[in-house]
Amino acid sequence: MNIRVIPRLDIKGPNLVKGIHLEGFRVLGKPDRFARYYYENGADELFYMDAVASLYGRNSLVEIIRRTAHDVCIPLTVGGGLRSVDDIREVLRAGADKVAINTAAIARPELIREASRMFGSSTIVVSIEAIRHADGSYEAFTDCGRESTGVDALQWAMRAAELGAGELAVTSINREGTGKGFDLELTRRISESVSIPVIACGGAGCVADVGEVVLEGKADAVSIASCLHYDFIQSHEMIDDDFSAEGNTEFLRRGTSSSKISPSSLAAIKEHLSENGIACRMN
Amino acid sequence: MSDELKDAAKGATTGRGFTRNRMSETIRTPTVAIVDFGLGNLYSVLRACERVGLAARITSSHRDVLAADGVILPGVGAFGDAMENLRRLDLVGPLREIHARDTPLIGICLGLQLMMTGSSEFGDHQGLGMIDGPVVHFGRPAEKNSVLKVPQVGWNRVFRRACDEAAVDQLPAAADDPWHHTPLAGLADGRHMYFVHSYYVRPTDSSVVLSVTRYGDVEFCSAIRVGNTFAFQYHPERSGPDGLRVYRNIAGLIQHHAGVEEPRHAA
Numbered sequence: 001m002n003i004r005v006i007p008r009l010d011i012k013g014p015n016l017v018k019g020i021h022l023e024g025f026r027v028l029g030k031p032d033r034f035a036r037y038y039y040e041n042g043a044d045e046l047f048y049m050d051a052v053a054s055l056y057g058r059n060s061l062v063e064i065i066r067r068t069a070h071d072v073c074i075p076l077t078v079g080g081g082l083r084s085v086d087d088i089r090e091v092l093r094a095g096a097d098k099v100a101i102n103t104a105a106i107a108r109p110e111l112i113r114e115a116s117r118m119f120g121s122s123t124i125v126v127s128i129e130a131i132r133h134a135d136g137s138y139e140a141f142t143d144c145g146r147e148s149t150g151v152d153a154l155q156w157a158m159r160a161a162e163l164g165a166g167e168l169a170v171t172s173i174n175r176e177g178t179g180k181g182f183d184l185e186l187t188r189r190i191s192e193s194v195s196i197p198v199i200a201c202g203g204a205g206c207v208a209d210v211g212e213v214v215l216e217g218k219a220d221a222v223s224i225a226s227c228l229h230y231d232f233i234q235s236h237e238m239i240d241d242d243f244s245a246e247g248n249t250e251f252l253r254r255g256t257s258s259s260k261i262s263p264s265s266l267a268a269i270k271e272h273l274s275e276n277g278i279a280c281r282m283n
Numbered sequence: 284m285s286d287e288l289k290d291a292a293k294g295a296t297t298g299r300g301f302t303r304n305r306m307s308e309t310i311r312t313p314t315v316a317i318v319d320f321g322l323g324n325l326y327s328v329l330r331a332c333e334r335v336g337l338a339a340r341i342t343s344s345h346r347d348v349l350a351a352d353g354v355i356l357p358g359v360g361a362f363g364d365a366m367e368n369l370r371r372l373d374l375v376g377p378l379r380e381i382h383a384r385d386t387p388l389i390g391i392c393l394g395l396q397l398m399m400t401g402s403s404e405f406g407d408h409q410g411l412g413m414i415d416g417p418v419v420h421f422g423r424p425a426e427k428n429s430v431l432k433v434p435q436v437g438w439n440r441v442f443r444r445a446c447d448e449a450a451v452d453q454l455p456a457a458a459d460d461p462w463h464h465t466p467l468a469g470l471a472d473g474r475h476m477y478f479v480h481s482y483y484v485r486p487t488d489s490s491v492v493l494s495v496t497r498y499g500d501v502e503f504c505s506a507i508r509v510g511n512t513f514a515f516q517y518h519p520e521r522s523g524p525d526g527l528r529v530y531r532n533i534a535g536l537i538q539h540h541a542g543v544e545e546p547r548h549a550a
Binding site: 001002039044070073074075092093094095096117118120123166195220221 | 326
């Protein structure tokens with residue numbers, strides 16, 4: 001099976017942002033240019049996450065989805081603040097191919113069954129955002145890693161699969177945005193417990209991390225943000241429009257990147273996977 | 284931007300069929316019905332049609348289906364629910380009629396599976412019966428260390444006759460090419476398409492097999508052809524520039540059949 005490499009774009013208002021541990025977002029630019037670039041350079045899918053929708057109970061993504069879907073014809077998964085079958089329908093209508101649900105699914109697991117029945121299992125991705133405790137257990141969190149649920153992440157993964165999820169997107173909140181590599185144990189334990197594909201999210205700092213989470217973490221797909229975004233920013237002139245919005249743009253103006261993240265292109269990542277005997281779709 | 288994308292974008296903005304229309308007033312715009320039976324996400328199919336200049340609409344009306352120059356039967360979800368909805372909407376007869384009179388009919392994913400005799404998904408269900416053969420499950424993966432996850436989700440290679448890695452990127456001469464004059468025309472062997480499925484079709488008559496794909500140990504029929512009925516297990520509308528080429532070829536087929544334009548699928 002070809003391993004999928006999926007750029008993840010966290011969206012806040014009109015902007016592409018990136019945080020650490022799902023918090024402290026800084027503005028990286030307008031998502032459209034990034035999405036288009038990744039599509040043309042071999043992205044297997046795109047994953048949009050409305051970084052604040054769950055918090056404010058609104059969905060600001062629809063316009064961005066509409067524009068992206070017009071430009072890009074690879075699968076587009078959208079998550080963040082989707083609470084009902086009607087919310088899901090709205091983003092599908094705007095052009096998403098799949099939706100990712102977390103907070104609403106933990107609050108009412110039957111939503112997974114209803115949505116997969118209505119839109120097909122393959123349309124429903126359950127997003128699991130987990131924090132590792134000192135005793136080695138993992139707890140599922142909601143609302144972008146803010147709310148504790150008491151739910152064991154592994155138990156929840158199996159339950160979500162039984163209820164009809166088509167895929168699981170598994171994020172380690174401990175690692176997210178840090179560039180320290182994926183949580184291999186979390187990914188592997190979930191991937192080996194379910195028969196549906198698992199997308200590893202959170203922690204990629206360099207190309208080697210990506211190969212590792214496939215070989216040791218048994219991931220079926222890998223979602224990457226910082227490495228790709230910083231590579232894009234380094235290789236492109238920012239345009240005035242990128243600085244027009246409110247938010248923390250200081251990082252963009254300084255033009256520095258986090259020292260723990262080695263920027264890398266989709267081509268470099270896929271080349272690395274290929275060299276390590278991991279099948280993937282080359283452009 | 285690749286040439287494929289530029290072509291597709293040009294097709295969508297100028298509308299190839301429509302330019303011809305203005306030149307020769309008598310020719311009408313061909314219509315495409317995307318069959319909506321209440322399951323799945325049809326918008327990516329609609330967008331792909333728009334990009335290649337097809338005047339498509341999403342519809343549940345059997346009148347629209349029967350009047351269309353081309354019909355697309357997409358779908359994700361459960362086989363049994365889909366057939367039940369098609370019956371409730373009185374679409375079973377019209378779809379069989381479209382197939383019988385050789386109007387271009389395109390099946391995608393579940394749309395392909397529905398064309399078969401039947402499926403054992405969640406109990407036994409009768410299909411549209413256009414093509415003899417069952418719909419079967421990949422099989423449950425082994426408990427641990429399985430490389431074969433079900434559903435298959437992702438990009439996989441599509442071949443003409445056999446899944447031969449050595450034949451990747453070869454494009455046979457038109458005269459020897461089983462994909463000549465089909466929606467797959469112009470695609471080299473072994474190109475990647477996007478798949479999402481747990482079941483696949485096993486046609487009784489191997490001559491209807493248009494493409495084959497390997498997943499784990501299973502080599503399966505990933506597209507079929509019977510006359511002007513073409514159906515794909517994969518999603519060309521999500522398969523990047525190669526997928527757009529398939530849609531351009533479908534547009535050519537429908538326009539040609541409607542007498543609007545010369546066939547373009549040899550391009």
